[in-house]
Amino acid sequence: MKKTISQATIDRLPLYFRTLRLVEAENMDIISSDELGRRLDITPEQIRKDLATFGQFGRKGIGYDVRELRDRIGNILGLHNKWRLAIVGVGHLGGALANYVNFAPLGFSVVALFDNDKEIVGSEVNGLEVNDASSMEKIIAERSVDIGVITVPASEAQGVVDSLIAAGIKGIWNFAPIKLNVPIDIPLVNEDLSVGLSALSYHMSQD
Amino acid sequence: MKKTISQATIDRLPLYFRTLRLVEAENMDIISSDELGRRLDITPEQIRKDLATFGQFGRKGIGYDVRELRDRIGNILGLHNKWRLAIVGVGHLGGALANYVNFAPLGFSVVALFDNDKEIVGSEVNGLEVNDASSMEKIIAERSVDIGVITVPASEAQGVVDSLIAAGIKGIWNFAPIKLNVPIDIPLVNEDLSVGLSALSYHMSQD
Known part of the structure; x- marks a missing residue:
């Protein structure tokens, strides 16, 4: 209901x-x-x-x-659903999210990390191995991932989202600065760190 | 006006x-x-x-x-003000923000990094040296920093903010999960990554 x-x-x-x-x-x-x-x-x-x-x-x-x-x-x-997250793109921001300690008390857990950079694949971030993006579909099913976190460059974001949706993901949390196309039944939340900073700028510009 | x-x-x-x-x-x-x-x-x-x-x-x-x-x-x-940022706390999140490429087109630039961890002080992040937190007041004045970005643990955040304000900072962008006390003329924006994720959880929970 x-x-x-x-x-x-x-x-x-x-x-x-x-x-x-x-x-x-x-x-x-x-x-x-x-x-x-x-x-x-x-x-x-x-x-x-x-x-x-x-x-x-x-x-x-x-x-x-x-x-x-x-x-x-x-x-x-x-929040009682104990959502399971996969982070795609383990650069600076993806790595920071993998280490972010404030998700766990809300019941979110990061259960998979993906990248397509051979230098990053195989390394460990916060105790979790970074997998090759080519194994995304298989691992997302195996680990029952609910939410895909998009921290790849804008040019790669739509392709990643299409793969995640094909793999059965239920929701997308997007940090790439681009408008993504997702099916209507897949909730999407866009995050943009510059929004908060712009709001601060506004308040600092008032006399 | x-x-x-x-x-x-x-x-x-x-x-x-x-x-x-x-x-x-x-x-x-x-x-x-x-x-x-x-x-x-x-x-x-x-x-x-x-x-x-x-x-x-x-x-x-x-x-x-x-x-x-x-x-x-x-x-x-x-945004025409070309705000100058200092990041205090160069852990995972602070490091990611120092490397975040979407601030520059909006006119924000990161001009100083601070930490109190001897292992981090002296290292370079995105071409900028991490300074010891004890030199904060001096460097903030020298580099005309406008905005302090708080990425230290919650327990250290208020102390850092007090030092920043004493050093003449004009606005605070806070990532620490704590309510900060700031003078009424210093704008403060609190950022919490779990807010967007909670909104996604809400939409995923609707039938």
Whole structure:
């Protein structure tokens, strides 16, 4: 069943989830919409409206139970699925993602690495061997990979995505600066590090 | 003078800018709000409303001049400022950012690298020497660094930010998973790679 949550609310869920995890690490059990709003720079009214979408949470004048709310949002985000990732393109960015420690607590694990550079194939990154891109289809099936992470140059990205989809991947996380064509039933999220930096530039340019 | 552009519109500007750059690379001179909308998954009405905020662009039934619109949005984003970055923490992620090729076309340049690990200090990353964190204040002044990029562990992030601000930095781009305290006049953008991945998880969890 598809939930009727607005796209704007969905976009904010990962931010709520991230903040609740930070709050939990600070040993806070209860958080008010005011405090959540202060940390996220979102109005408390917006937060109460977003969270009301999933049912009754929190108590008036007290606040939200941090762990309960985090679990509920985590479930809505599908984080209980324990997604398995393959990184294609083990250059600087792919290598950094293979070593990124903040995925594991969310239930994501990197289970395969691929490259077509003979100097990189066979090496180990964070305890995982880099496989030749030609073995992608076989290994993705064997290791039940769910998500393909695209960290190859833009010119190679569409070819890699076509192979991943042929191999049965369920979602694509793309770092290549190019518009990819994927079937409508394969979710695609484009990541561009220059977007955050541009937003910072904007704020620094205001008097 | 502060422009009265809504936060939601500002958040979309880097996406418009990124898409216009891709479109330009495809040698398109004119783009319609329909086509921009299709590429960004934003309604054409929303796009026309956002762009109307900055004055009259585009011609009814024809579309927007790609280069003109890209330049105009780039100026609003302050990208003409040619910001100078220092990366603090040259681990996997910091190293990947030092090598990231997509910043330069936007006018960002990495001019300094810092770490406190003796094994890393003195090494070269993308042609730039890694300096000892103890020399941060001096080098940031010498090289007129504008933006501090925080890629140290969460436990060290606040201390690094305090030093950067004392050294006269004008903005902070933070990758450490922690809420940082900065003076109100120093813009701060928090980056969390797990946010995009969580959004992908959400879409993959829908039937």
